[in-house]
Amino acid sequence: MSGIIDPNHKPRPWREFGARTKSALAVLLSLAILVGGGWFVWDKTSGLIGELQLAPDFEGPGKVEVVVTVPRGAGVTEIGDLLVEENVVRSTAAFLNAVKDHPEAVNIQAGTYRMKTELPASEALEILLDPEAMLRNFVLIPEGLRVSQQFQLISERTEIPVADLEAAAKDKAALGLPDYAPNVEGFLFPNTYEIPEETTAADLLKQMVTQYNDVAAATSLEARADSLGVSPLELLTIASIVEREVNRAEDRPKVARVIFNRLSRDMPLQMDSTVHYAVNDYENTTTTDEQRANKSPYNTYVHKGLPPGPISAPGRSSIEAATSPEAGDWLFFVTVNLDTGETRFADTVEEHNANVALFQQWCQANPGKGC
Structure with missing residues (x-):
């Protein structure tokens, strides 16, 4: 996220966008809140285009409870972006519109708030202004x-x-x-x-x-489990493996697909995350030959199929990945950079071995980083 907002910053000038448009398009002025002291200043001009009143917004009521932390020094645009990321509001523009029309917006404080997904922007703003919504302990x-x-x-x-x-x-x-x-x-x-x-x-x-x-x-977990041919517990178990295997959101649906692909081919899953659970050792990302030989029913190197139950508590992103795996023929994956989380997927053993070689090169260049 961006840093502290300069209170001396001036709005950008109005601009015209195309002479043939049926209506004038203007750059919309964005309020900025310096959160933490309860006071606000003008933020830099928003680049949003079009009528603010037409900004996409949820109708409500809210759905799933989420907890959102507003950082100290965040501007109103940044707060709107954060709420969009958490699926609390549908668009930053809708949140800016709510702020523009609310004289009490000066009272927003930095802190952690209990909210819900898919709220109208005006309701999300009301929560941020409600001292009872802020989590103290x-x-x-x-x-x-x-x-x-x-x-x-x-x-x-x-x-x-x-x-x-x-x-x-x-x-x-x-x-x-x-x-x-x-x-x-x-x-x-x-x-x-x-x-x-x-x-x-x-x-x-x-x-x-x-x-x-x-x-x-x-996430319709039970219904999706039925359509995917697994039990709800098995689907949650898949999500728990996904959670432990990768940390980038874009990789999770692919890992879920790898799991389903290997199950459908009666291949052992061979997931190191299940070995970590079996031996209760999380010191390194990789596992040893001795650990992979452990006879625990959770060890997917020794036993085919899924482990008896979840190996971790997955977050929503991993649950969504398990319920909606990405289409693909991948049978293998390996994270080749533990710092960035870059993960390579492969259909064949030859491709996978080449990816493993990249991981080994990274480990040699980065000793002591969990390889």
């Missing part, structure tokens, strides 16, 4: 953790004992787990959660399961 649970890691993180940041979390996790009915969930592994959705002082282990875990259920419904 919260814990951020990142994607890709196994349950034991989630519990450890929660305990460190909330002082809820791990033993209490483990005990609460055993009451599937109280937590609202779906019928296809054998336990909480993979079903405690990664997100930011508010932690009031009176929050219990059961309260927090129920929030996390509820969030999973909302995302599963929004």
Whole structure:
């Protein structure tokens, strides 16, 4: 995101775009909010073209709960872009329109807010202006953790004992787990959660399961599983592998396709992420021969098919990738640069070996980086 906005910056001059257009097109003036002190200044002129009132906007009501963090120093255009990225508002222009018409926009503060996807821009702005919507005490649970890691993180940041979390996790009915969930592994959705002082282990875990259920419904997980010929648990397991294997959004649907392609050909998945789960060792990205020989049912080098259940808690992007894998004939993939996350996909062993050679070259040039 961009840095602090210069309060002395002047708007760009009006411009004309084409003499033959039926109506004049103008550069729209954008307000900029210096968030953190509750005061705002003019931002640089927006490059949006057309009538602001015609900006695409959601009709509402909102759908899935999300948590959005507005950074200190963000301008109003940057905030609009952030809300679009999180699918809270449909367009930055709609958010600018809402800000333009709201005299209280000066009161937006930096912070973390509980919102929903697909909100009208005016409602999204109202949430940003509502002090009750800002999360004061919260814990951020990142994607890709196994349950034991989630519990450890929660305990460190909330002082809820791990033993209490483990005990609460055993009451599937109280937590609202779906019928296809054998336990909480993979079903405690990664997100930011508010932690009031009176929050219990059961309260927090129920929030996390509820969030999973909302995302599963929004992505039609059960219906998509049926159309893809797998069970809902298997589809979530695929999403959990995708989450651990790659970190770029554009690669996730391709990894999901690789998994489906290998399953359809009765090939072992041979995913290092499942080995990491089996041996509970996440120190390196790669695995050793000894680790790949582990007989755990979660080891997809030793056992064909999917592991018995999720190996991590996947985020929405990985769940969407599993429910809508990209079309392709890929059978192999390898991340060739652990810094950038660049991942190469291949149809044949020969292509894959060439990609593996690139990864090995990167590892030799970058010792000590997890190879």
